Amino acid sequence: MNLxxxxxxxxxxxxxxxxxxxxxxxxxxxxxxxxxxxxxxVVGAKAIDKTGNPLPDSTLKLCKEADxxxxxxxxxxKYDNDPDAKIRPEQGLLKLRKELELFSxxxxxxxxxxxxxxxxxxxxxxxxxxxxxYRELIGGIYFxxxxxxxxxxxxxxLCTYSEAEISRIAHMAFKAAKTRRKKVTLxxxxxxxxxxxxxxxxxxxxxESYPEVALEFLFIDNAAMQLILNxxxxxxxxxxxxxxxxxxxxxxxxxxxxGLLPSASVGESHALFEPIHGxxxxxxxxxxxxxxxxxxxxxxxxxxFKLDEESxxxxxxxxxxxxxxxxxxxxxxNSKYGTNDVGDFISSNIRELDDHPTINRExxxxxxxxxx
Ligand code: IPM
Ligand code: MN
Numbered sequence: 001m002n003l004x005x006x007x008x009x010x011x012x013x014x015x016x017x018x019x020x021x022x023x024x025x026x027x028x029x030x031x032x033x034x035x036x037x038x039x040x041x042v043v044g045a046k047a048i049d050k051t052g053n054p055l056p057d058s059t060l061k062l063c064k065e066a067d068x069x070x071x072x073x074x075x076x077x078k079y080d081n082d083p084d085a086k087i088r089p090e091q092g093l094l095k096l097r098k099e100l101e102l103f104s105x106x107x108x109x110x111x112x113x114x115x116x117x118x119x120x121x122x123x124x125x126x127x128x129x130x131x132x133x134y135r136e137l138i139g140g141i142y143f144x145x146x147x148x149x150x151x152x153x154x155x156x157x158l159c160t161y162s163e164a165e166i167s168r169i170a171h172m173a174f175k176a177a178k179t180r181r182k183k184v185t186l187x188x189x190x191x192x193x194x195x196x197x198x199x200x201x202x203x204x205x206x207x208e209s210y211p212e213v214a215l216e217f218l219f220i221d222n223a224a225m226q227l228i229l230n231x232x233x234x235x236x237x238x239x240x241x242x243x244x245x246x247x248x249x250x251x252x253x254x255x256x257x258x259g260l261l262p263s264a265s266v267g268e269s270h271a272l273f274e275p276i277h278g279x280x281x282x283x284x285x286x287x288x289x290x291x292x293x294x295x296x297x298x299x300x301x302x303x304x305f306k307l308d309e310e311s312x313x314x315x316x317x318x319x320x321x322x323x324x325x326x327x328x329x330x331x332x333x334n335s336k337y338g339t340n341d342v343g344d345f346i347s348s349n350i351r352e353l354d355d356h357p358t359i360n361r362e363x364x365x366x367x368x369x370x371x372x
Pocket of ligand 1: 074075090093094245276
């Protein structure tokens with residue numbers, strides 16, 4: 001398969017981790033006989049420094065023309081503590097999501113058995129955790145009308161959703177549930193918010209056309225608690241933009257490191273793949289950032305193009321790095337391996353997969369697997 005991939009390394013640790021992801025895609029390209037063409041674009045704080053714009057037109061054009069976007073990370077501390085900054089790196093990512101109409105953000109959360117001791121939570125609580133968050137990505141409070149009074153003392157952000165916006169992601173969530181453990185949990189705040197009540201109404205109606213899928217409802221405050229009390233109860237979590245943002249960071253704690261969680265953002269005609277973690281500026285250029293979230297995002301990319309074997313090959317190589325304790329210091333504080341070493345190990349293992357016939361490839365698929 002020929003794929004043109006827009007590569008947007010972005011800020012902080014973004015360039016380091018996406019370089020490892022590229023290494024892995026290069027290995028896949030070589031072993032499976034594909035052709036991947038990477039074209040790099042600037043985004044975020046780097047793009048502001050260079051052009052004054054966090055998403056320059058040339059980058060947007062590149063992403064629109066590519067088959068997929070591989071994204072690193074975005075954000076820079078110099079903007080975080082400046083509430084008056086008019087231009088912010090994050091605006092680049094938000095605009096990109098909106099322009100590419102990436103309405104569905106898919107974030108799988110699972111506990112890797114070899115890393116079960118790394119979690120701050122008890123083993124008996126987290127064992128068997130395997131759920132996926134379907135987060136609406138281009139609506140809600142993130143994109144509603146914003147207002148700041150003239151004297152700067154009153155501010156508001158509007159949370160708006162239409163039936164059409166809810167319905168398109170709801171269908172994706174139900175379809176995913178059909179291939180998994182057949183349960184959708186809608187997370188909302190329908191006891192308070194009008195927009196949440198619309199979500200319940202629309203999703204309940206859609207649920208009727210998926211009779212094999214059980215539909216449950218949870219208020220966001222309760223969901224935040226349930227997620228760490230009993231995470232294995234969840235299969236597909238469907239939710240709006242901001243609740244999904246918060247729940248997915250919380251979910252990342254379950255597995256032991258936010259550096260493990262990949263994501264796919266998809267729409268009708270475009271798709272973007274990125275780790276869920278941020279730019280982690282404290283770790284920039286120290287060769288300590290965990291590249292696994294970025295590497296697993298390439299597995300989701302391959303999956304998106306129905307390259308199942310290729311995707312499995314990446315996941316298996318990642319599992320092998322965990323099993324052999326070839327991990328970055330976030331997972332093992334005494335580790336002598338850096339970002340690059342882990343990327344090298346995983347990419348060379350993709351090349352050598354055939355030497356290890358003992359691994360059960362059948363049950364390994366990022367979004368679906370229960371046994372790894
Ligand atoms: C994420 C990030 C972004 C978000 C930021 C960087 C705008 O936290 O992808 O979860 O809030 O969506
Ligand atoms: Mn986030």
